[in-house]
Amino acid sequence: xxxxxxxxxxxxxxxxxxxxxxxxxxxxxxxxxxxxxxxxxxxxxxxxxxxxxxxxxxxxxxxxxxxxxxxxxxxxxxxxxxxxxxxxxxxxxxxxxxxxxxxxxxxxxxxxxxxxxxxxxxxxxxxxxxxxxxxxxxxxxxxxxxxxxxxxxxxxxxxxxxxxxxxx
Amino acid sequence: xxxxxxxxxxxxxxxxxxxxxxxxxxxxxxxxxxxxxxxxxxxxxxxxxxxxxxxxxxxxxxxxxxxxxxxxxxxxxxxxxxxxxxxxxxxxxxxxxxxx
Numbered sequence: 309x310x311x312x313x314x315x316x317x318x319x320x321x322x323x324x325x326x327x328x329x330x331x332x333x334x335x336x337x338x339x340x341x342x343x344x345x346x347x348x349x350x351x352x353x354x355x356x357x358x359x360x361x362x363x364x365x366x367x368x369x370x371x372x373x374x375x376x377x378x379x380x381x382x383x384x385x386x387x388x389x390x391x392x393x394x395x396x397x398x399x400x401x402x403x404x405x406x407x408x409x410x411x412x413x414x415x416x417x418x419x420x421x422x423x424x425x426x427x428x429x430x431x432x433x434x435x436x437x438x439x440x441x442x443x444x445x446x447x448x449x450x451x452x453x454x455x456x457x458x459x460x461x462x463x464x465x466x467x468x469x470x471x472x473x474x475x476x
Numbered sequence: 477x478x479x480x481x482x483x484x485x486x487x488x489x490x491x492x493x494x495x496x497x498x499x500x501x502x503x504x505x506x507x508x509x510x511x512x513x514x515x516x517x518x519x520x521x522x523x524x525x526x527x528x529x530x531x532x533x534x535x536x537x538x539x540x541x542x543x544x545x546x547x548x549x550x551x552x553x554x555x556x557x558x559x560x561x562x563x564x565x566x567x568x569x570x571x572x573x574x575x576x
Contacts, residue, residue, distance in 0.1 A: 309477070316478045320486045327490055327513055331497040336505055343509050346490070350516050357483070357527045359535050362519075369542055374512065374549045381553040382505060385560050390567075396500045397569050403499035411492040418484055427481040433530040441532040442539070450536050457543045464547030471554030474561075 315356055323349035334395055336382050344375050361439045483524035490517035502567045504559075508552045515545045 323346050330342035351366040422428070435441040446454050490513060497510030519538045526534025560566055563573075 313478060316482065320482075323486065324489050324493070327493040330513070331493055331501065331506070331510065336503060339506055339509060343513065346513065347516060350490075350520060353483070353486070353520060354523055356478075357523050359523045359526065359538075362523060362535050362538055365539060365542060366519075369546060370512075370516075374546055377549055377553060378505065378509060381557060384557060385505065385566050390503065393502070393567070395502060397502045400500040404496065407492055407495045407499065410495065411488060414488055414491075415485075418481065418488070422481055427484070427528070428479045430477065430480050430528040430530075434527060435532060438532070438535075442535055445532050445536045446539070449533075453540060457540055460547050461543060464550050468550040468554040471551065472557050 312356065315352070319349045319352040319356065322346075323353070334391060336390070337379070340375060340379050340382060343378075344371055347371050347375065358434045359438060361442050480524050480528040483520055487517045487520040487524070490514075490520070502569055504556055504566050504568050504571075505553075507568060508549065508556070511552075512545055512549065515541055 326342045326345040326349065330339045330346060333339045333342065347366065347370045351363050351371075354366055355363040494510045494514035494517060497513065498507050501507055501510065519541055522534040522538045522541070524534075526532060526538075556566060559571065563570070565571075
């Protein structure tokens, strides 16, 4: 139990720290590396929440797929000029205040709802075979969303090819 | 046993950092990465509630959100590449061709 808590706080602090560094770094490649670190910490949180399949999907798809795509585009686009430019836009203070208001609102909603939702003690009766349970759910109850997701991926693939083509 | 609200607060923190990144950074690639961070925070919420209610449905929705993030990243980065080829910039406030 104590190991569980140590793991949770380790991964949570790693995720939040890397996220803050990601948003504030000047160099885009450093930002991408810190985002990878955040995503890996999130994968650890998933594993700790007994979501083994999502843990693997997170690492393979996010870190191995999406972030490689990001770094690939950064290498194509990277300008040395961009390092010396101003990194934050003019609305940063207004944006900071608005985000603080938003966070306070969500936190307040959470605080009000915590008694009704019984948030302190989870049910903790997850199916033992996680991947099997997810496969059952996807291919029975969520068959239609699954097929729609495949259409979405096809549209995104065609869209990406058309967008990145040299001459449209 | 970690209470579910701890995960919700972690998710809220990541979400807030992502919103700050979207609203304040000038570089469009970092804006896209912040959007990935926001989607990731939502995934933590879904998986935490999946454990809270002892059902696997939240994890299925998290998989759909990961699919969505992949599609969004591919199209977004394609747009950034096309824009960079035309205007030689990736800064959000220099993308003002529709303004006059």
